[in-house]
Amino acid sequence: xxxxxxxxxxxxxxxxxxxxxxxxxxxxxxxxxxxxxxxxxxxxxxxxxxxxxxxxxxxxxxxxxxxxxxxxxxxxxxxxxxxxxxxxxxxxxxxxxxxxxxxxxxxxxxxxxxxxxxxxxxxxxxxxxxxxxxxxxxxxxxxxxxxxxxxxxxxxxxxxxxxxxxxxxxxxxxxxxxxxxxxxxxxxxxxxxxxxxxxxxxxxxxxxxxxxxxxxxxxxxxxxxxxxxxxxxxxxxxxxxxxxxxxxxxxxxxxxxxxxxxxxxxxxxxxxxxxxxxxxxxxxxxxxxxxxxxxxxxxxxxx
Numbered sequence: 001x002x003x004x005x006x007x008x009x010x011x012x013x014x015x016x017x018x019x020x021x022x023x024x025x026x027x028x029x030x031x032x033x034x035x036x037x038x039x040x041x042x043x044x045x046x047x048x049x050x051x052x053x054x055x056x057x058x059x060x061x062x063x064x065x066x067x068x069x070x071x072x073x074x075x076x077x078x079x080x081x082x083x084x085x086x087x088x089x090x091x092x093x094x095x096x097x098x099x100x101x102x103x104x105x106x107x108x109x110x111x112x113x114x115x116x117x118x119x120x121x122x123x124x125x126x127x128x129x130x131x132x133x134x135x136x137x138x139x140x141x142x143x144x145x146x147x148x149x150x151x152x153x154x155x156x157x158x159x160x161x162x163x164x165x166x167x168x169x170x171x172x173x174x175x176x177x178x179x180x181x182x183x184x185x186x187x188x189x190x191x192x193x194x195x196x197x198x199x200x201x202x203x204x205x206x207x208x209x210x211x212x213x214x215x216x217x218x219x220x221x222x223x224x225x226x227x228x229x230x231x232x233x234x235x236x237x238x239x240x241x242x243x244x245x246x247x248x249x250x251x252x253x254x255x256x257x258x259x260x261x262x263x264x265x266x267x268x269x270x271x272x273x274x275x276x277x278x279x280x281x282x283x284x285x286x287x288x289x290x291x292x293x294x295x296x297x298x299x300x301x302x303x
Contacts, residue, residue, distance in 0.1 A: 006091065008165075009023075022084075024165060027158075028162055035072050038075050042071045043068065046067055046068060051067075059137060062142050065141075065142045069142070069150035072150075077158065080158070091216045091217075096217050096218075101220065104218040104219065104220060105221040105225045106221075106225075107222050107225070108221060108223070108224065111273065115267075119258070122253070122269070124258045124267075125234075125249060125250075126249060126250050126252065129248045131244065131247075139228070139231050139243055143228065143231055143241070145224060147223065147227060148220045148223040149220050149224075151223065152216055155179065155180050155203075155206070157210075159175070160207045160210060163175055165295065166294070166295050168291075168297070169292045170291070177203025177207065181203055182195060188242075188262075189237070197267075197271045201265060201274035202223070205277055211285055232245055233245055234247050236249065236264050239263065
């Protein structure tokens with residue numbers, strides 16, 4: 001099955017280009033090199049703007065963090081797709097923002113609200129009041145826009161997509177999910193369980209969202225809405241990062257239910273809800289016949 005594959009190595013490419021430029025491993029390494037190189041430059045420039053100094057206000061600091069998250073990922077991806085893969089960036093087309101992007105946002109709002117609703121029903125989530133003065137914009141910029149776009153480009157746009165083109169859907173799902181879970185292992189309050197939960201909730205779920213829609217905007221919308229609802233609205237730590245939300249809340253009960261200091265993402269409720277959505281998306285993919293076989297299998301069958 002090649003209908004879901006965005007890039008296929010040109011048949012006229014010499015052997016050295018197939019291995020050193022167009023192979024899955026080479027493209028991932030090239031992107032990683034650009035990510036670190038551009039990131040080094042951005043890290044040097046941002047402090048010059050005064051956004052990271054002691055006199056910087058929370059909004060300026062948030063703009064600084066968002067720039068560090070966004071610029072290396074976006075610029076590296078543009079170079080990768082336009083100049084190495086030599087194709088249009090269909091998965092980030094602005095025309096799909098009103099459709100896939102908005103659908104992702106709505107889906108993220110509904111999914112995380114359902115998780116909080118279940119925690120409330122199980123007696124774990126409690127609201128003691130509201131904080132109308134909460135400074136919500138920094139969290140939206142960092143945890144919503146910055147993390148949503150930056151992490152989705154890296155994990156779904158590069159790692160999952162390129163691995164799927166080379167190794168097939170199943171291997172891409174497993175490897176990208178483990179990578180995403182492992183990337184959160186050093187967050188405050190993180191445990192092996194919380195990393196496994198993140199691997200399922202975001203690693204598998206968002207990879208399947210991308211597989212089914214072939215739109216990064218759908219992933220970005222869901223990721224951003226999940227983080228914003230969790231921290232800015234419901235006042236729950238986002239992947240271990242404590243947030244001040246509009247609702248002043250606490251969680252009680254065993255860690256497996258409440259998620260503990262890491263937040264609701266480490267709760268079996270969040271993992272179970274995300275797993276159910278992932279299964280539904282997988283059923284859609286299987287019925288469509290869109291599961292991508294490894295490149296070597298496609299070549300042997302002439303697909």
